[in-house]
Amino acid sequence: MTQFAATCPHHSLTHNNKTIGSMCIITTRSFLLIKILQSHSCALTCFTLQLFELESCTYTYLLADTETKEAVLIDPVLETVDRDLKLIHELGLNLKVAVNTHCHADHVTGTGIMRKKVVGLKSAISKFSGASADIQLSEGDKITFGKQYLTVRETPGHTDGCVTLVLADQSMAFTGDALLIRGCGRTDFQQGCAKTLYQSIHEKIFTLPDECLVYPAHDYLGRTVSTVGEERKFNPRLTKNLDEFMDIMKNLNLPKPKKIGINIIDNTNLYCASYQKVIYCFFENVKISIKISI
Numbered sequence: 512m513t514q515f516a517a518t519c520p521h522h523s524l525t526h527n528n529k530t531i532g533s534m535c536i537i538t539t540r541s542f543l544l545i546k547i548l549q550s551h552s553c554a555l556t557c558f559t560l561q562l563f564e565l566e567s568c569t570y571t572y573l574l575a576d577t578e579t580k581e582a583v584l585i586d587p588v589l590e591t592v593d594r595d596l597k598l599i600h601e602l603g604l605n606l607k608v609a610v611n612t613h614c615h616a617d618h619v620t621g622t623g624i625m626r627k628k629v630v631g632l633k634s635a636i637s638k639f640s641g642a643s644a645d646i647q648l649s650e651g652d653k654i655t656f657g658k659q660y661l662t663v664r665e666t667p668g669h670t671d672g673c674v675t676l677v678l679a680d681q682s683m684a685f686t687g688d689a690l691l692i693r694g695c696g697r698t699d700f701q702q703g704c705a706k707t708l709y710q711s712i713h714e715k716i717f718t719l720p721d722e723c724l725v726y727p728a729h730d731y732l733g734r735t736v737s738t739v740g741e742e743r744k745f746n747p748r749l750t751k752n753l754d755e756f757m758d759i760m761k762n763l764n765l766p767k768p769k770k771i772g773i774n775i776i777d778n779t780n781l782y783c784a785s786y787q788k789v790i791y792c793f794f795e796n797v798k799i800s801i802k803i804s805i
């Protein structure tokens with residue numbers, strides 16, 4: 512356990528000098544996770560794993576209650592369903608809910624196929640998404656796994672059905688495509704509305720504690736996590752007033768979301784995605800960036 516605690520950067524989350532959670536992101540090997548789950552001396556009540564999908568640069572999050580082993584998966588992607596289910600099996604978890612923060616063009620959700628493969632698994636999405644699921648989510652709903660839960664905050668603007676999922680103790684927020692690290696979801700197609708997005712982020716995300724960790728659905732530059740405080744201070748779009756924000760969003764001129772050109776997967780367990788001239792590698796969940804010429 513000492514070894515684990517030493518590798519866990521968010522083990523003691525405090526807010527106003529009070530410990531606000533025993534959650535942490537584990538950036539270590541899964542055999543260690545299995546050991547943790549099997550250990551009764553483990554002080555953690557819950558853990559979160561951040562998983563990456565190469566082509567669409569999508570993050571999937573696995574959250575589990577260490578005591579009951581009930582788990583929730585956020586934003587599973589079609590291409591990585593088998594990877595995710597294998598991990599869940601290895602960790603001995605009981606996957607209760609697969610939840611989508613939104614439904615959009617860039618990646619295909621894996622929840623439909625997962626429901627067919629996992630007995631009792633329920634899919635969930637906002638009732639404003641236009642998509643069907645076992646659970647239609649609205650503001651304030653709770654997604655429970657063991658003794659833990661996520662609360663739904665509706666954060667439309669990128670799409671009508673975008674939600675942010677906030678852990679019970681407000682130590683983590685899974686912001687989907689509403690708030691990205693130093694950015695935000697584009698608003699130029701599929702129900703996008705810059706004004707709505709601006710209000711959503713300011714009213715529903717920036718009102719969380721500064722220390723609250725921000726975990727987005729995508730990142731294209733290898734960044735993995737931010738905080739509400741950081742984004743409030745440094746987000747180049749959201750620190751502007753509404754008019755300036757709307758102007759920025761109108762002039763983003765982003766290319767259509769594209770799949771990444773080169774994927775490298777070799778037999779040393781390197782999971783790599785290339786973007787422009789930098790390759791971001793995840794070796795057993797440790798992120799490495801390598802500059803390349805292509």
Ligand SMILES: N[C@@H](CCC(=O)N[C@@H](CSS)C(=O)NCC(=O)O)C(=O)O
Nearest residue numbers: 615617688694695696697731765768769
């Ligand atoms: N820079 C990316 C752009 C991909 C993209 O459009 N991503 C979406 C989320 S998936 S629809 C988005 O909202 N991006 C906002 C942004 O500021 O990037 C690429 O070229 O692949």
